[in-house]
Each structure stands twice: as C-alpha cells, then as structure tokens.
Amino acid sequence: MNINAYKSILSSLPDGVKLIAVSKTKPASDIELLYNEGQRAFGENKALEMRDKHESLPKDIEWHFIGHLQTNKVKYIAPFVTMIHSIDSLELLQTVNKLALKNNRVIPCLLQFHIATEETKFGFDWEECKSMLNSAEFKELHNIEIHGVMGMATFTDDKPQIHSEFKKLYSYFTKLKEQFFSDNDRFTEISMGMTDDYPIAIEEHSTMIRIGSAIFGARNYNKQ
Ligand SMILES: *Cc1c(COP(=O)(O)O)cnc(C)c1O
Numbered sequence: 001m002n003i004n005a006y007k008s009i010l011s012s013l014p015d016g017v018k019l020i021a022v023s024k025t026k027p028a029s030d031i032e033l034l035y036n037e038g039q040r041a042f043g044e045n046k047a048l049e050m051r052d053k054h055e056s057l058p059k060d061i062e063w064h065f066i067g068h069l070q071t072n073k074v075k076y077i078a079p080f081v082t083m084i085h086s087i088d089s090l091e092l093l094q095t096v097n098k099l100a101l102k103n104n105r106v107i108p109c110l111l112q113f114h115i116a117t118e119e120t121k122f123g124f125d126w127e128e129c130k131s132m133l134n135s136a137e138f139k140e141l142h143n144i145e146i147h148g149v150m151g152m153a154t155f156t157d158d159k160p161q162i163h164s165e166f167k168k169l170y171s172y173f174t175k176l177k178e179q180f181f182s183d184n185d186r187f188t189e190i191s192m193g194m195t196d197d198y199p200i201a202i203e204e205h206s207t208m209i210r211i212g213s214a215i216f217g218a219r220n221y222n223k224q
Contacts, residue, residue: 006215022212025219047073071095083108085150088122100143108147115165116154148189166204
C-alpha cells in the first residue's frame with residue numbers, strides 16, 4: 001500500500017480525469033485505508049469479490065466493475081454496482097438490463113473496445129459495436145445507460161503504439177457520440193490508462209484512469 005503514490009497521482013490529474021483505485025485481490029482493510037484518505041471510487045474484476053467487499057465496507061463507496069463479466073455473475077453486483085466498464089456483447093448488456101430492471105434501477109455502462117494487439121483481451125470491434133447499437137434488441141433496453149467507452153492498450157514499452165491504440169479508442173468515442181449518442185448528455189466517459197500507461201492515456205483524452213499496482217502494490221495471484 002503506497003499512500004504517497006496515491007496522493008501524488010491524484011494531485012497530478014488534470015480536471016475532468018477521475019481516479020478509479022483498482023483494489024482487485026487486495027483485502028478490504030486496504031480499501032479502508034484509502035477510503036480514509038477520501039477515495040470513493042474502487043475497481044474490481046470479480047463479481048463475488050466485489051459483492052463481498054461491498055457488504056463489508058461503507059455504503060458510499062462507488063463500485064466500478066472493470067473485468068470480463070460472465071452473464072451468470074451479473075446478479076451478484078446488479079443491486080449496487082456504480083458502473084460496468086466492460087460491456088463486450090449484446091447478450092451481456094441484455095442480462096445487465098434484465099437484472100437492473102429486477103432491482104428497479106438503471107445501470108451505467110461503458111462499451112469495451114478491443115484496441116490492443118493481444119488476442120486475449122476482450123472487447124468489441126467497431127463494426128460489431130455499430131451493428132449492436134443499430135439493432136432492435138438494443139433499442140429495447142431501458143434499464144442500462146451507455147456513458148462511454150473503455151479499452152486496454154497492449155502491454156508494451158512501445159509508446160507510439162500505446163498512443164495510437166488510445167487514439168483509436170478516442171476516435172471510437174467521438175464517432176459513437178456523433179452517430180448514436182448526440183442527444184445523450186451522459187455519454188462522456190473514456191475509461192483508459194493503468195499504472196504503466198496512464199500518463200499517455202491522459203494525453204489522449206482519458207476521463208477515467210484505473211490504477212491498481214501503483215497504489216496497492218504488486219498483486220500476488222498465487223495467494224488467492
Ligand atoms: C487490473 C486492471 C487495472 C489496473 O492495473 P494496474 O496495472 O495494476 O494499474 C486496470 N484495468 C483493468 C481492466 C484491470 O483488469
């Protein structure tokens with residue numbers, strides 16, 4: 001846990017860029033330490049882990065779901081999740097809509113795009129996303145609200161490549177805004193940038209950076 005790194009990242013952020021503290025794999029006690037510094041937005045990538053942390057922690061925390069989400073897990077987070085960053089199919093969006101309705105709420109969502117060269121990363125490509133937004137099925141979804149886009153750049157030291165991948169996400173955002181969301185004031189978010197690439201993401205118009213290891217330290221998946 002590195003509170004000084006947290007404070008220095010926070011103070012370096014331009015207006016209009018929000019910090020999501022990515023607490024996946026970390027104990028609730030670490031979240032509490034950061035909560036006591038005033039941080040309210042936390043990111044998790046496992047539905048059950050997010051549900052358990054939500055149950056044990058203060059109720060004014062904003063919970064951002066940032067990982068690949070299986071449709072059969074949506075029910076665990078639908079009652080409280082603040083925003084789902086990782087919508088990557090119509091089927092997932094339909095499930096989120098159904099469970100949002102059941103919980104009598106509207107869930108803010110971001111459309112995740114595949115901008116990296118790695119095949120293992122998730123997300124729409126442009127044509128796929130466009131055909132979803134044009135579909136009759138999409139137009140029937142009244143308990144989700146699309147607030148913008150999300151993406152992850154390739155894990156590489158090649159800075160020009162990272163710039164170009166984030167530029168691509170920004171161009172998707174502007175095209176979607178023009179073609180589909182011009183009268184939606186809430187279509188404003190570009191979720192991009194992690195510990196190793198967030199300064200580049202900010203240069204390329206990020207509005208939400210998702211930072212884990214710089215704040216909480218390296219993750220140890222073997223301990224899980
Ligand atoms: C883990 C994760 C992050 C944070 O990664 P760090 O490199 O630890 O900052 C951000 N976004 C997503 C989608 C993640 O899964």
